[in-house]
Amino acid sequence: MNQRITCIASNTFREAVRDRVLYNLIAFAVLLSGAAILVGQISIDIEKLVVINLGLTAVSLFGIIIAIFIGIGLVSKEIEKRTLYTVLSRPVRRWEFIVGKFFGLAGTLVVNAFFMAIGVFAALLYVAHKFQKPDGWVLVALYFIILQFLIICSLALLFSSFSSPLLSAVFAFSLFVIGTFSEDLRNFAALANGPTKWLATAVAYIVPNFSALNVISSVAHGQPVSGQLILYNTIYALLYTSTALCGAVLIFQRRNLK
Amino acid sequence: MPAVEILGLEKTYSVGFWRKRPKCALKPLHLSVEEGEIFGFLGPNGAGKTTTLKMLMGLVFPTGGSARILGLDVNDPQVKAQIGFLPEQPYFYDYLTAHELLDYYGRLSGVSGKGLSSRMDKVLERVGLRDVKGVQLRKFSKGMLQRVGIAQAILHEPKIVFFDEPMSGLDPMGRREVRDLMEQLKQEGKTVFFSTHILSDAEALCDRVAVIHQGELRAVGAVADLTAGVQGKIELVWQGTTVPASIKAMVVECHVTGDTVRAVLAEESQDLAVDALRREHLHLVSLVPVRTTLEQYFVEKLKRAEQSAGSMA
Numbered sequence: 184m185n186q187r188i189t190c191i192a193s194n195t196f197r198e199a200v201r202d203r204v205l206y207n208l209i210a211f212a213v214l215l216s217g218a219a220i221l222v223g224q225i226s227i228d229i230e231k232l233v234v235i236n237l238g239l240t241a242v243s244l245f246g247i248i249i250a251i252f253i254g255i256g257l258v259s260k261e262i263e264k265r266t267l268y269t270v271l272s273r274p275v276r277r278w279e280f281i282v283g284k285f286f287g288l289a290g291t292l293v294v295n296a297f298f299m300a301i302g303v304f305a306a307l308l309y310v311a312h313k314f315q316k317p318d319g320w321v322l323v324a325l326y327f328i329i330l331q332f333l334i335i336c337s338l339a340l341l342f343s344s345f346s347s348p349l350l351s352a353v354f355a356f357s358l359f360v361i362g363t364f365s366e367d368l369r370n371f372a373a374l375a376n377g378p379t380k381w382l383a384t385a386v387a388y389i390v391p392n393f394s395a396l397n398v399i400s401s402v403a404h405g406q407p408v409s410g411q412l413i414l415y416n417t418i419y420a421l422l423y424t425s426t427a428l429c430g431a432v433l434i435f436q437r438r439n440l441k
Numbered sequence: 442m443p444a445v446e447i448l449g450l451e452k453t454y455s456v457g458f459w460r461k462r463p464k465c466a467l468k469p470l471h472l473s474v475e476e477g478e479i480f481g482f483l484g485p486n487g488a489g490k491t492t493t494l495k496m497l498m499g500l501v502f503p504t505g506g507s508a509r510i511l512g513l514d515v516n517d518p519q520v521k522a523q524i525g526f527l528p529e530q531p532y533f534y535d536y537l538t539a540h541e542l543l544d545y546y547g548r549l550s551g552v553s554g555k556g557l558s559s560r561m562d563k564v565l566e567r568v569g570l571r572d573v574k575g576v577q578l579r580k581f582s583k584g585m586l587q588r589v590g591i592a593q594a595i596l597h598e599p600k601i602v603f604f605d606e607p608m609s610g611l612d613p614m615g616r617r618e619v620r621d622l623m624e625q626l627k628q629e630g631k632t633v634f635f636s637t638h639i640l641s642d643a644e645a646l647c648d649r650v651a652v653i654h655q656g657e658l659r660a661v662g663a664v665a666d667l668t669a670g671v672q673g674k675i676e677l678v679w680q681g682t683t684v685p686a687s688i689k690a691m692v693v694e695c696h697v698t699g700d701t702v703r704a705v706l707a708e709e710s711q712d713l714a715v716d717a718l719r720r721e722h723l724h725l726v727s728l729v730p731v732r733t734t735l736e737q738y739f740v741e742k743l744k745r746a747e748q749s750a751g752s753m754a
Contacts, residue, residue, distance in 0.1 A: 186548060186551070186553070187548075187549055190545060190548045190549055191549075194534070194537075194545055197536070197537075198534065198536055201536040202536075264532045265528055265530075265531070265532050266532060266533060266534055267500075268495075268498065268500055268526070268528040268531075269526060269527075269528065269531065269533070269546065269590075269593060269594075270546075270549060271498070271499065271500055272498040272499070272500070272521065272524065272526035272603075273521050273522075273546065273549045273550050273597075274518040274519075274521040274522045274549070274550065274551060275521070275549055276518065437502070439454075439500075439501045439502055440495065440500040440501060441454075441495075441501065
């Protein structure tokens with residue numbers, strides 16, 4: 184990575200870390216993990232299931248909220264506050280700015296997820312007193328959650344490159360919700376006929392397939408995740424993220440900073 | 442080779458939500474700024490100064506024409522390493538300290554290590570912010586932010602510095618310091634291109650100025666040359682308490698203080714007025730040409746532009 188991208192990424196990371204909203208979200212995540220422990224204690228024989236389910240869902244949900252909340256302002260806020268003027272008047276290419284911002288936010292989410300994951304494993308140890316081999320699959324679920332973060336980050340950046348923060352938030356959140364039900368959408372497309380089938384199929388393939396990236400439930404039940412799924416999901420997430428980032432760069436390259 | 446060469450640069454925006462209509466922000470502009478000069482870009486608010494600067498910085502894309510800085514296209518990254526830019530009413534990442542901000546901008550400009558560290562100290566000292574380098578920018582006043590803005594613009598020792606309204610938000614002392622800094626930059630061989638509507642600053646600093654109004658270039662030249670041809674008035678001072686009847690009609694302005702009369706007349710009335718004073722046996726104390734200020738020139742120019750626009754309509 185070149186120095187300018189690293190520089191922009193580390194500044195984005197620093198901004199997120201110094202942002203009090205981020206700290207509040209972490210605190211909420213900790214609270215939720217605490218709740219997981221509490222529910223685990225009052226559940227009979229399904230403590231681990233509840234802790235993994237609640238813990239990983241919290242990691243995913245808070246990460247997605249942070250990704251959308253920060254991502255939507257990454258470009259538009261810089262334009263609005265005119266901080267971008269002194270950046271782009273330097274030897275910084277516009278694509279470097281977008282890529283730097285992406286890595287900064289992705290890095291923030293990975294670090295955030297890392298600390299939340301420690302919380303989840305601590306809670307797991309607390310209720311089960313020791314780790315077992317199937318608990319390792321929790322790491323795969325966390326990896327998939329991080330892949331979801333990458334997709335959402337790139338989408339938030341894409342929307343941020345041409346619309347207002349509010350609209351970007353609506354677009355990004357809508358895509359997250361639709362993407363979460365993309366498997367259902369594909370099933371619906373298979374059953375439908377005529378234009379509805381075409382439309383449902385098109386939407387199902389355009390929106391990110393978050394269903395395939397959600398293995399929380401099966402991991403909570405101790406079921407293994409196939410290597411093939413890990414490979415496919417990795418390729419899918421990287422392709423989707425790269426495409427969204429390319430879109431963001433293409434739009435931003437042509438944008439007049441009035 | 443000119444430091445800045447603007448070749449027919451123009452910008453038209455589309456305005457309106459449903460029915461887009463064109464709005465011309467800058468008519469084809471031709472301008473050349475020589476290396477080592479302080480060049481003032483003058484005009485009232487909304488004249489097209491900031492749009493021009495943004496196009497030179499590659500922030501806004503022109504709808505026509507082109508611009509070159511040091512002989513290279515404005516979007517060439519090599520050019521960007523040679524220029525510094527202070528935007529109008531700058532706003533910076535307020536979660537950073539002045540030191541962190543300069544470190545960030547320095548790295549983006551390709552400066553790092555010990556070289557960057559010593560430049561940061563030097564530049565903070567130069568803009569008078571050395572003692573607050575560890576304070577977050579959110580605690581800075583408007584004037585201090587302007588100083589940080591100047592610091593980041595000169596940090597990487599650029600050959601050309603572009604300042605958009607550098608005096609705005611500064612108190613008289615601050616304005617004086619910025620003026621001194623610009624002169625120092627000139628002495629160091631740098632080219633300074635700055636936009637302003639504070640004409641006294643431009644008059645005191647600039648080797649040459651350009652006047653822009655309603656997106657159109659109205660005049661370019663040295664301040665003395667521009668102001669020389671506008672008024673052509675003289676000031677006559679003589680001993681006495683009255684104005685001879687024969688020149689009363691020629692007097693534009695007149696003040697009587699004690700036994701001295703001070704009158705301003707059109708230059709072409711000079712001989713007639715002097716003859717009249719001789720005839721009346723009044724003692725002529727002085728006769729000096731009235732120096733037109735840039736402000737008078739500017740107002741005159743804008744009035745004429747508005748009058749011609751009115752007659753066209």
